[in-house]
Amino acid sequence: MASFQLNINNKKVTVDVAPDTPLLWVLRDELNLVGTKYGCGVAQCGACTVLINDRAVRSCTLPVSAVRDSKVVTIEGLSENGDHPVQQAWEEVDVPQCGYCQGGQILSAVALLKQKPKPTDEDIDAAMTNICRCGTYVRIRKAIHLASEKGGNG
Amino acid sequence: MKTLTKQPTAPKQTGASAISRRNFLRVSALTGGGMMLGFEMLAKAIPEVAADEVLFTPNAYLVIDPKGIVTLMAPNPEIGQGVKTALPMLLAEELDVDWKKVVVTQAPFDAVKYGNQSAGGSGAVRSRWESARKAGAIARHMLVAAAAQTWNVPVEECYTETGFVIHKPSGRKLNYGELTEKASAMPVPEKVTFKDPKDYKIIGKRIPNVDNKAIITGKPLYGIDTRREGMFFTLVARPPAFGKKLKSYDDSETLKVPGVKKVVRWDNVVAVLATNTWAAWKGRDALKLVYEDDSPLESTADHEAAFKKLIQHKADKPAREDGNAEQALAGAKKVIESVYEVPVVSHAPMEPINFFAHYKDGSCELYGPTQVPGRARADVAKALGIPEDKVTLGLPRQGGGFGRKLRTDNAVEAAMISKIAEAPIQMMWTREDDMQGDFYRPSSMFRYRAAIDENNELTGWYVIAAGLNNGRPAIAENFPAGSISNFRVDNHNLSSNIPTGPWRAPTHNSVAFAEQCFIDEIAHELKKDPVAFRLELLEKAKSLGLKINYNIPKFRGVIEKAAEMSNWGKNTPGRFKGFSAYFSFSTYVAEVAEVSVVNGKLKVHKVWAAVDCGQVVNLSGAENQVEGAIIDGLGHAWHTKLTFDKGAVVEKNFQTYKFMRLQDAPPEIEVKFIESHDSPTGLGEPGLPPIAAAVCNAIFAATGKRIRKLPFGEEI
Ligand code: FES
Ligand code: FES
Numbered sequence: 001m002a003s004f005q006l007n008i009n010n011k012k013v014t015v016d017v018a019p020d021t022p023l024l025w026v027l028r029d030e031l032n033l034v035g036t037k038y039g040c041g042v043a044q045c046g047a048c049t050v051l052i053n054d055r056a057v058r059s060c061t062l063p064v065s066a067v068r069d070s071k072v073v074t075i076e077g078l079s080e081n082g083d084h085p086v087q088q089a090w091e092e093v094d095v096p097q098c099g100y101c102q103g104g105q106i107l108s109a110v111a112l113l114k115q116k117p118k119p120t121d122e123d124i125d126a127a128m129t130n131i132c133r134c135g136t137y138v139r140i141r142k143a144i145h146l147a148s149e150k151g152g153n154g
Numbered sequence: 155m156k157t158l159t160k161q162p163t164a165p166k167q168t169g170a171s172a173i174s175r176r177n178f179l180r181v182s183a184l185t186g187g188g189m190m191l192g193f194e195m196l197a198k199a200i201p202e203v204a205a206d207e208v209l210f211t212p213n214a215y216l217v218i219d220p221k222g223i224v225t226l227m228a229p230n231p232e233i234g235q236g237v238k239t240a241l242p243m244l245l246a247e248e249l250d251v252d253w254k255k256v257v258v259t260q261a262p263f264d265a266v267k268y269g270n271q272s273a274g275g276s277g278a279v280r281s282r283w284e285s286a287r288k289a290g291a292i293a294r295h296m297l298v299a300a301a302a303q304t305w306n307v308p309v310e311e312c313y314t315e316t317g318f319v320i321h322k323p324s325g326r327k328l329n330y331g332e333l334t335e336k337a338s339a340m341p342v343p344e345k346v347t348f349k350d351p352k353d354y355k356i357i358g359k360r361i362p363n364v365d366n367k368a369i370i371t372g373k374p375l376y377g378i379d380t381r382r383e384g385m386f387f388t389l390v391a392r393p394p395a396f397g398k399k400l401k402s403y404d405d406s407e408t409l410k411v412p413g414v415k416k417v418v419r420w421d422n423v424v425a426v427l428a429t430n431t432w433a434a435w436k437g438r439d440a441l442k443l444v445y446e447d448d449s450p451l452e453s454t455a456d457h458e459a460a461f462k463k464l465i466q467h468k469a470d471k472p473a474r475e476d477g478n479a480e481q482a483l484a485g486a487k488k489v490i491e492s493v494y495e496v497p498v499v500s501h502a503p504m505e506p507i508n509f510f511a512h513y514k515d516g517s518c519e520l521y522g523p524t525q526v527p528g529r530a531r532a533d534v535a536k537a538l539g540i541p542e543d544k545v546t547l548g549l550p551r552q553g554g555g556f557g558r559k560l561r562t563d564n565a566v567e568a569a570m571i572s573k574i575a576e577a578p579i580q581m582m583w584t585r586e587d588d589m590q591g592d593f594y595r596p597s598s599m600f601r602y603r604a605a606i607d608e609n610n611e612l613t614g615w616y617v618i619a620a621g622l623n624n625g626r627p628a629i630a631e632n633f634p635a636g637s638i639s640n641f642r643v644d645n646h647n648l649s650s651n652i653p654t655g656p657w658r659a660p661t662h663n664s665v666a667f668a669e670q671c672f673i674d675e676i677a678h679e680l681k682k683d684p685v686a687f688r689l690e691l692l693e694k695a696k697s698l699g700l701k702i703n704y705n706i707p708k709f710r711g712v713i714e715k716a717a718e719m720s721n722w723g724k725n726t727p728g729r730f731k732g733f734s735a736y737f738s739f740s741t742y743v744a745e746v747a748e749v750s751v752v753n754g755k756l757k758v759h760k761v762w763a764a765v766d767c768g769q770v771v772n773l774s775g776a777e778n779q780v781e782g783a784i785i786d787g788l789g790h791a792w793h794t795k796l797t798f799d800k801g802a803v804v805e806k807n808f809q810t811y812k813f814m815r816l817q818d819a820p821p822e823i824e825v826k827f828i829e830s831h832d833s834p835t836g837l838g839e840p841g842l843p844p845i846a847a848a849v850c851n852a853i854f855a856a857t858g859k860r861i862r863k864l865p866f867g868e869e870i
Binding site for chain 1: 232233236360363365366367369370371372373374378379381387413431432433436503504505506552553555556582584585774779781782783784785786789807809813814815816817819820821822823
């Protein structure tokens with residue numbers, strides 16, 4: 001066990017966990033931020049995506065000891081009132097089915113729009129590698145374009 | 155747990171349908187943490203009602219408070235199929251309220267009040283179409299009666315409009331909220347009149363998923379998110395292969411892992427209870443487990459070899475026989491013969507298997523994902539040896555079902571571990587556990603033969619099919635049954651100790667690929683257009699008068715619609731189309747896929763789908779289901795298979811067990827519903843079966859290569 005100071009959703013928190021604990025389980029089990037999901041544990045599905053310094057990172061394979069003072073944003077911390085342009089677009093397009101993957105999808109989209117405020121379909125193909133088992137891909141693509149129109153890198 | 159601050163006085167019981175706020179909330183809270191969200195929403199929804207004010211709740215489906223706030227119950231489990239939105243829409247339509255102002259909450263599990271609360275067989279909307287609308291209409295009738303009494307006017311002079319009762323001659327108006335007390339005293343009408351579909355304001359419209367806000371902000375909606383005081387995160391070690399059982403284990407290293415609190419065995423599993431998931435994970439890795447063989451260790455290659463033999467044999471008894479297919483084949487000018495193969499796949503819902511269970515003093519509290527809460531409770535009660543009424547079960551939103559949660563193994567396992575460990579647990583399976591611990595979509599093989607006579611007519615059809623633990627891999631009633639005078643279906647079952655079971659659109663998901671491709675083969679051989687050929691077969695079905703299970707005009711309707719939508723017969727240069735049409739769960743779906751294949755690389759540009767599912771309830775949700783079903787069916791046909799090697803799955807996680815990603819999904823899917831006010835039919839599944847064949851037939855059009863084995867990603 002070791003103590004780690006983290007910056008999660010703009011708050012400083014301290015956790016006492018084994019250094020090899022993936023950030024995913026620190027979020028879910030220690031900090032009760034359960035919006036970050038487990039899907040595979042091997043960096044394949046993206047359900048566990050968080051933003052680290054504005055980049056989409058799969059938290060299931062990132063040991064907490066490697067996080068240091070990076071700025072971690074989870075789906076709970078993306079916006080105060082759930083009204084980030086990407087979240088708005090997701091609601092407007094009515095993307096979710098079961099919804100389980102969508103937190104990760106949204107954060108991946110946010111990271112993409114930070115890099116490329118006006119992404120092409122090819123940019124979306126390349127960046128959006130998260131699995132949606134329910135198959136909401138058509139709507140995800142649509143929502144990203146819509147968020148981009150709304151100025152989604154906000 | 156939330157407690158009420160105000161001490162209410164005794165509720166005013168003005169009628170059988172009256173209930174006080176206190177009692178209502180108590181009932182809601184009884185179901186435990188599972189209802190916390192509903193409870194909080196309700197508490198929020200009914201903020202400042204004096205505790206003794208009367209809520210109008212004529213049945214278990216809806217509550218109206220004196221402020222006019224309407225709370226609707228979603229009775230069936232939500233697994234991503236949209237019923238938490240669609241079923242309350244039925245209530246709201248007939249109740250005649252403003253959808254924007256209703257609060258929707260998941261009903262507690264209560265078979266007495268809500269009947270069959272399951273999710274499967276594309277059946278929730280179908281089975282509640284009458285009852286949910288009736289529940290809303292009853293309330294509307296009682297509100298109208300209450301208003302008429304208040305004004306002392308005949309009921310016939312009153313009508314409703316989005317949350318108000320209006321007296322037509324005088325224009326007087328009362329909000330539903332103002333009528334709760336009086337309405338509660340009105341007799342419950344025996345008979346109700348439903349709205350005319352042309353007056354629908356909610357049914358058939360685009361209504362967003364009611365949980366969208368909670369989903370996009372990461373709220374704890376799912377069973378896997380359950381957190382309780384004193385609960386242990388629990389992982390289980392399960393046998394590494396079918397055919398193996400646990401002989402012994404040594405947990406001495408496990409117990410040294412910081413955070414691990416307990417290790418218990420139940421049957422063939424060893425559970426590690428810890429203060430966090432990671433400790434449980436490491437603890438489980440540190441177990442020394444000894445397994446022994448219990449039954450044969452089967453491999454996929456064995457199944458394939460056995461299938462190949464079976465499909466050469468005539469069955470003792472055909473599943474269907476019209477005329478004499480063997481004779482037609484023997485006398486044919488030409489016989490077309492093809493073998494189609496479909497692999498095992500896993501359900502792999504995005505939310506892994508989990509369950510919260512707390513057994514204590516002869517009672518058990520459960521919260522977790524299940525498509526069959528009634529069965530889950532019964533199975534748990536039986537396993538624990540306690541009466542069913544000692545088991546409570548909360549219904550969370552679920553991260554996908556696809557049939558996986560029709561089994562109750564997760565609930566039973568969690569309950570038994572909780573009992574043995576004497577602790578509340580949140581049991582979670584890792585993805586690897588899920589891949590090895592599923593009951594799978596059975597593999598199958600189909601040998602088709604078609605007889606063509608000298609007039610270039612199709613005169614005979616004979617399929618011999620074999621399925622893994624599936625005695626009816628070829629569905630005897632399926633089209634083109636009834637359209638060919640000599641027609642025979644033979645089925646063989648291959649028994650296996652690898653468990654199989656329903657997977658989204660069971661059996662349909664496999665046989666549709668085989669037969670819709672084979673129809674395309676025949677059309678090509680006869681030099682007929684695949685759409686025209688299907689229509690011609692439907693005409694024959696009309697004249698032959700053999701037994702059929704499909705409605706010819708409806709089938710024709712979707713085929714023609716899909717052809718029209720896709721501009722069938724005209725191709726963009728470099729792109730090719732394929733057609734497929736299939737009937738399942740009482741719903742007709744025709745699909746056209748447009749593809750290109752460049753240097754062996756497939757791109758699916760667009761899919762069109764024409765669907766006849768009767769009355770569409772939620773247009774947005776319905777389209778989402780069909781889009782999802784198309785992507786699900788296409789993804790699995792393209793990339794996915796599960797292989798067994800001596801009882802162990804080879805594809806243990808998503809590196810090798812391949813799902814479709816966004817880049818392969820068709821950028822555009824156009825879905826059109828045939829306008830209809832017939833009772834709704836199934837929708838969660840019927841969009842899936844036709845797509846594999848539509849794409850494979852398009853690949854044939856593009857390349858001349860027939861795909862007869864899935865997944866086809868390895869073939870092109
Ligand atoms: S859980 Fe991290 S990528 Fe799947
Ligand atoms: S919405 Fe269910 S996995 Fe994406």
